[in-house]
Amino acid sequence: MSKKATGKIGVLLVNLGTPDSPSTPDVRKYLREFLLDKRVIDINAVARYALINGVIAPFRAPKSAKIYKELWTERGSPLLYHGLDLQKKLQASLGDRYHVAFGMRYQSPSIKAALEELREQSVDRIIVLPLFPQYASASTGSVQDKVMEIVKDWWVIPNISFISSFCDDPGFIKSFAELGKQHMAKDDYDFVVFSYHGVPERHVLKGSDKGYCQLGACCNTYNKRNKYCYRASCYATSRLLAAELGLREDQYMVAFQSRLGKDPWLTPYTDFILKDLPAKGIKKVLAYSPAFVADCLETTIEVGEEFKEMFLEAGGEKWQLVESLNSEPMWVEAVKEMVLQH
Numbered sequence: 001m002s003k004k005a006t007g008k009i010g011v012l013l014v015n016l017g018t019p020d021s022p023s024t025p026d027v028r029k030y031l032r033e034f035l036l037d038k039r040v041i042d043i044n045a046v047a048r049y050a051l052i053n054g055v056i057a058p059f060r061a062p063k064s065a066k067i068y069k070e071l072w073t074e075r076g077s078p079l080l081y082h083g084l085d086l087q088k089k090l091q092a093s094l095g096d097r098y099h100v101a102f103g104m105r106y107q108s109p110s111i112k113a114a115l116e117e118l119r120e121q122s123v124d125r126i127i128v129l130p131l132f133p134q135y136a137s138a139s140t141g142s143v144q145d146k147v148m149e150i151v152k153d154w155w156v157i158p159n160i161s162f163i164s165s166f167c168d169d170p171g172f173i174k175s176f177a178e179l180g181k182q183h184m185a186k187d188d189y190d191f192v193v194f195s196y197h198g199v200p201e202r203h204v205l206k207g208s209d210k211g212y213c214q215l216g217a218c219c220n221t222y223n224k225r226n227k228y229c230y231r232a233s234c235y236a237t238s239r240l241l242a243a244e245l246g247l248r249e250d251q252y253m254v255a256f257q258s259r260l261g262k263d264p265w266l267t268p269y270t271d272f273i274l275k276d277l278p279a280k281g282i283k284k285v286l287a288y289s290p291a292f293v294a295d296c297l298e299t300t301i302e303v304g305e306e307f308k309e310m311f312l313e314a315g316g317e318k319w320q321l322v323e324s325l326n327s328e329p330m331w332v333e334a335v336k337e338m339v340l341q342h
């Protein structure tokens, strides 16, 4: 009797990317690659190059380099070492039938090198998991774009599938809720802020299914029509986390951070709303950053330090960041389950 040939399954974990070092030239190199991506800055190529060369490279890069220096540790950038830790632990948990590789959309290790590593292992098929819970063209879409650009040149193209969104994945929600509960067990909080990385409103409207998403009540449910709407996905994650944490609707809020440029981005802006909270009697806030599954500049510095300072200055008493999932055992098991179920 013939035995069906079954080889290894490749798993490719991808995160956004980070500079190779916090020096200004390395940060500039990173920002250039990142912001020249037409899925990130979706304006015409001439204007995009002018923006990068005229503003980002000379002015933004040295400012960002200062912040990266604060973030940097002995192991380097957290986004990178948490990714490598997750890769190792997931490999150990999945065992020999799988080969787990890790790549970054920008800078290193590259997606190309990670895909070559999988090719070297003669994998039968590849499951790509962009490490962004909520689908956005600027994050998940860009990873999909890059993977396809690379494999289209291979002579033999393996079966490739993408886990494009996991904003409502039970393991993701449970693991993140557990981290919040640990803080709630140690102190009483008045309020929870779910602060997501923002995107320009235009990005959401461009991805809208035949005009379904209008930046309003359309995001109050998560359904077939808005499955890939970033805003709807952020609200879906928040509702599920709130339910798991036992929060009433008046005990939490969804907001968006990290605007760039003058176009309207998703509102409300976190840095605006947090200043109004103390006057409403909200003095102790637990802050989640659920657009990220690894700590990085956006969580540790922006939410954990900058927003904290603003909140305390506005009369707040405590602002506590819920650290990210990183390579927490519950999260490793949740990722394993996503891969096995896929």
Ligand SMILES: C=CC1=C(C)c2cc3[nH]c(cc4nc(cc5[nH]c(cc1n2)c(C)c5CCC(=O)O)C(CCC(=O)O)=C4C)c(C)c3C=C
Pocket: 016, 017, 018, 019, 031, 039, 040, 041, 060, 064, 077, 079, 132, 136, 138, 139, 197, 198, 199, 200, 258, 260, 291, 292, 295, 296, 297, 298
């Ligand atoms: C959640 C996923 C992300 C989306 C969506 C996203 C969109 C997006 N980002 C910028 C501009 C910047 N983002 C920066 C940092 C950064 N962004 C993400 C993820 C998403 N971005 C991560 C994980 C990080 C942190 C990386 C790290 O090294 O720790 C930065 C650089 C930092 C800075 O200079 O402030 C910029 C710039 C745009 C324009 C955009 C969508 C249009």
Ligand SMILES: [Fe+2]
Pocket: 197, 258
């Ligand atoms: Fe970003």
Ligand SMILES: [Fe+2]
Pocket: 212, 213, 214, 215, 216, 218, 219, 226, 229, 231, 232
């Ligand atoms: Fe919507």
